[in-house]
Amino acid sequence: MFTIVMVLLVLGGIGTIFGFILAFANKKFSMEVNPLIHEVEDILPKGQCGACGYAGCAAYAEAVVSNKDVPPNLCVPGKDEVAKAVAEITGKVAEKVxxxxxxxxxxxxxxxxxxxxxxxxxxxxxxxxxxxxxxxxxxxxxxxxxxxxxxxxxxxxxxxxxxxxxxxxxxxxxxxxxxxxxxxxxxxxxSVDSPIEVSCNSKDKGAIARKVCSTACIGCGICAKNCSHKAIEVKNNLAVVDTKICIEKCNEATCIIKCPTGAIQFARGLSVKNSSNIKVTI
Structure with a gap:
């Protein structure tokens, strides 16, 4: 019984000593965290998606507060609303997202x-x-x-x-x-304003692509030939759309009608503004 008591006293004493040591070390080497970091982190979406280029929301919050070169608009999911809020907290200027x-x-x-x-x-x-x-x-x-x-x-x-x-x-x-x-x-x-999308990823030549998928882009170039704004070209047997030209100039989506396989279609992210300007004619 005496041995057990002594063991408990020794272990308790050791634990107390190490506790004091850890408490001293924590106070001695602790680093003050900028409160702005927590403010920024609180307004981020918490998706931990890494779209900003950092390992999670906390890492981005620390970087944007601590580093003057890190812009406040890197949170893609947060869009303009979050970018403006981060800019206000950090005193930076947010470019439009x-x-x-x-x-x-x-x-x-x-x-x-x-x-x-x-x-x-x-x-x-x-x-x-x-x-x-x-x-x-x-x-x-x-x-x-x-x-x-x-x-x-x-x-x-x-x-x-x-x-x-x-x-x-x-x-x-x-x-x-x-x-x-x-x-x-x-x-x-x-872009959510992109009116046209190519729903194919095949790089195979037309005959091969069509053989394995009935809706494949066959690289025929009919879409490019019929685009009056030269917004489409065929690269590696696949139609590629210049979104900027398409958004700014397209008002008649002839490429959708002319595509023989239906690989080109209206974008699911088509905005009301653009959809009202685009018509399809045969």
């Missing part, structure tokens, strides 16, 4: 795109991509296992019954997390 939205560059749903083989592995796009580029015949298309959906910190994506991600325009902040998660580079961030 262009709203962005995720665009899925693939329409190759299960009923339109062929499968090369039956995949029975882990339902993850990155894992499937390691096996001959995935089961889809088009090796540039969406694999469709929802890795992007699971990565979205704002719940702005869902997987359709046809195996393609669908963007909720009201929830999408344009943070780019899904873009980074996609192993096929099928997702890109575009």
């Amino acid at each position: 262009e709203p962005r939205i995720a665009h899925i560059k693939c329409k190759g749903s299960s009923d339109k795109a062929v499968q090369s083989y039956r995949y029975k592995g882990i339902k993850d796009c990155k894992a499937a991509n390691l096996l001959q580029g995935g089961p889809k015949g088009c090796k540039h298309g969406c694999i469709g296992f929802g890795t992007c959906v699971n990565s979205c910190p704002f719940g702005a994506l869902k997987l359709s019954d046809e195996g393609l991600p669908v963007v909720d325009a009201k929830k999408c902040t344009g943070c780019g997390t899904c873009e980074t998660a996609c192993p096929k580079n099928v997702i890109e961030m575009v």
Whole structure:
């Protein structure tokens, strides 16, 4: 009994001594945190998406307060409202943040795109991509296992019954997390004012692309030839739209009508302003 008491007293004494040491060290080496850092962090969306280029909201808050060269408008999900608030707290000037939205560059749903083989592995796009580029015949298309959906910190994506991600325009902040998660580079961030989108990512020649997907861009160039503003060109067998020209000048979307496969379509992020200016004629 005496031995047990002595052991307890010794352990208690050691614990007390170390407690005093830790308390002294904490007071001696503690660093004062700028209260503005907490103010900035409180107004950030807390998505921890990394779109600002920093490892989470706390890291960006510290950087924008502590470093005069870090601009206050790097929080893409927060848009202009957050940028202005951060600028006011830090005493900086916030440039306008262009709203962005995720665009899925693939329409190759299960009923339109062929499968090369039956995949029975882990339902993850990155894992499937390691096996001959995935089961889809088009090796540039969406694999469709929802890795992007699971990565979205704002719940702005869902997987359709046809195996393609669908963007909720009201929830999408344009943070780019899904873009980074996609192993096929099928997702890109575009301006919410972009009236036209190419919903294909294939770089294959027309005959090959059409063979594996009925809605593929075949690189025929009809869209480019019929665009009176020269906003479209074909690169690597794929139509590419100059969004700036399209937003500023397009008032008649002939490319949508002329596209033989339907690979070009109105953007889901089409603004009311632009949609009222654009008409489709045959």
